[in-house]
Amino acid sequence: MSDCVRAGAPARLGAVVLALLAVTACASRRPPRNDLGIPACAPGAGAQLLEPPALECWFTARHGRWRLMTQASHLEALVVDVAADDLRDTPEIARRFVTGERGRYSEIIVYAHREPVTAGSPVRRVRWTAAAGYDSLDFNQALLSP
Helix, strand or coil: CHHHHHHHHHHHHHHHHHHHHHHHHHHHHCCCCCCCCCCECCCCHHHHCCCHHHHHCEEEECCEEEEEEEEEEECCEEEEEEEECCHHHHHHHHHHHHHHHCCCCCEEEEEEECCCCCCCCEEEEEEEECCCEEEEEEEEHHHCCC
């Protein structure tokens, strides 16, 4: 009887492995839970960060995804608000805006936060000016609340 148990063990193990592979394959096709129904950006979308399609997709960065929330400009300044999976990506995100828009603006400020924003949420600001280059400041969302 012990020979039968041993003979059936590889078959059972194989069935378990196949079941785990099937479950893993299905899980890997699911979109991330926090995608909010927003798709990944199409190739080339990063070349036009201030155009309306950039508001409708997730961009990728070294540590995670990010998306454009709002933008505003006045004279030679551009201010951008982004939601990012990881605030360490804020300098990279700012460089993307500067690369595309430095000819139009002498100052570009990117504010990044995680979603959802709550009181006390960290915010990272990266500012670029034509005269001084880049600087960064971290602060708390509670400082912005009335």
